[in-house]
Amino acid sequence: MTGETPKTFRVGLVGCGRISDIYLTTLAKFPQVEVVACASLDLEESRVKAAQHGISRALTVEEVIADPEIDCILNLTIPAAHAEITRRALMANKHVYSEKPFVTDLADGRELLDLAEARGLKLGNAPDTFLGGRWQTVRRLIDEGAIGRPTGVFAHVGTHGTERHHPNPDFYYQTGGGPLLDLGPYYLTAMVFCLGPIARVAGMANRAFDRRQIENGPRDGEWMEVQVDTHSLSLIEFENGAIGSMTMSFDIWDSETPRFEIYGEDGVISVPDPDPVHGANDFHGPVWLRTRETSRWSHQPRPTGRDNWQVVENHHGFNENSRGLGLLDLAYAVRDDRPERASGEMAFHVFEVMDAIARAPTAGTYQMINSSCPVPAPLPADFPKSEDANPQEADHAN
Missing domain, CATH: 3.40.50.720 (NAD(P)-binding Rossmann-like Domain)
Structure with a gap:
């Protein structure tokens, strides 16, 4: 062959x-x-x-x-x-x-x-999306030991839903929709790709509105019923012992927080989301790295913002949608x-994780995966x- x-x-x-x-x-x-x-x-x-x-x-x-x-x-x-x-x-x-x-x-x-x-x-x-250049770069850093043993992960998406840009957004607010099932697969799949399968989760959720108004297209001004929770918080424990937290929301008007970060014994990998709707939701974008060495400032003033972050070179393809x-x-x-x-096995695992996060507020206990x-x-x-x-x-x- x-x-x-x-x-x-x-x-x-x-x-x-x-x-x-x-x-x-x-x-x-x-x-x-x-x-x-x-x-x-x-x-x-x-x-x-x-x-x-x-x-x-x-x-x-x-x-x-x-x-x-x-x-x-x-x-x-x-x-x-x-x-x-x-x-x-x-x-x-x-x-x-x-x-x-x-x-x-x-x-x-x-x-x-x-x-x-x-x-x-x-x-x-x-x-x-995890096959894109950005996420392949993150995985390469982990496999090469750039941050040592991974110990934690953080993901946050703060957006105010889909009714501003999607002409028929109803299904996002019906059974099978919501920010957890819509955005969660991107972030949880990236987590599994980088850190491995998930062992247990906990979660809380609510919704800010029982109805939402379409704000674009031929149905501009039409109201929709909201059948699902639209603000989800979760705690995640991986089979390898790493732990993490994740926020997926359609109820946040704006935020300076959106990013995806992986913490290790010797450093941090950060995936910034300039647009909170397109982060793990996309194939491309910068990857930042800060290691034990670059995090030592001695008696010098501590850098702020992006200072002292290394922008990692991307050697991979597919840096577009x-x-x-x-x-x-x-x-x-x-x-x-x-x-x-x-x-399908990974997708099923990710769905079970999301299903467990959604059930956790009612159960009030950790949900085993x-x-x-x-x-x-x-x-x-x-x-x-x-x-x-x-x-x-x-x-x-x-």
Whole structure:
């Protein structure tokens, strides 16, 4: 197989909403993957999307899932429909890559993992932002011992929801939505990628408003009911003993706090979020490092702000919005019979963590996490070139 050009991995898109544009733009850059059909509940919406992105066929959902020429379903439906579409695709012997969250019910998640395993199919899931250059740089620093043994982590997102920029934000405030399920997957996946699986959690939550008003687009001024908590605080303990805290909120008008930090015996890695909506939620951006040595000031005045932080050089690719990268990696994983990095196992583990955080305020106790997951291998610095040139030497580690 060495030196062979991989056969095209044929993908059928289900769900033609706003998020599909960046997936289709990213995947169009790679000849190894071809989106050959798209579908949504609105056939006209599918036709428009197909015309915009040069997709040959606009079909019904049933037709895409049943098509024997399609290898994989890209599931970009709303959260409440994720499990059903994924189940139907697996039953049709299709690999699946889905948007986050993995599911909205733990039983559904376990069923889907078991079904994929029984049928020998790959089941991948967003977010794949941890494959971007910023997060690969963070992982490299940890693996190289730049901060010594990691001991803690902190994540904070303070934003005031989605109604200011999304024309149809209702689902963010319905079952399956809220800041924990919407933003939490990015931050928790980054934590697992850098620190490993999570052992137990605690949490508190509330909501500031029972109704919220859409502030853009054709529905400007329309009111929505809020069915979920919109301000979530959590405590997290990892299997390796590290501990952390996380705030995910749609109820904060502004904050100077947003950032993601990992603390170690010998230093700190900081991922600043200039825009609180786009931090672990993105592939790129600076990584700051402060070590034991650079934190010693002797009798000199202590530096403030960004002074004395080292901006770490980024040697990795994908320093732009590259949603869909996880699906490209899954295509190679199918070809080479290796684990996919943005895996269903990790997505299920992250969902169980979020589900436990959401249950913790009512239970009033720490919630133990029953699942675990393999920690994904770092992405080769020259991916996908390394996979094309010599697939047998691709990194198969978990």
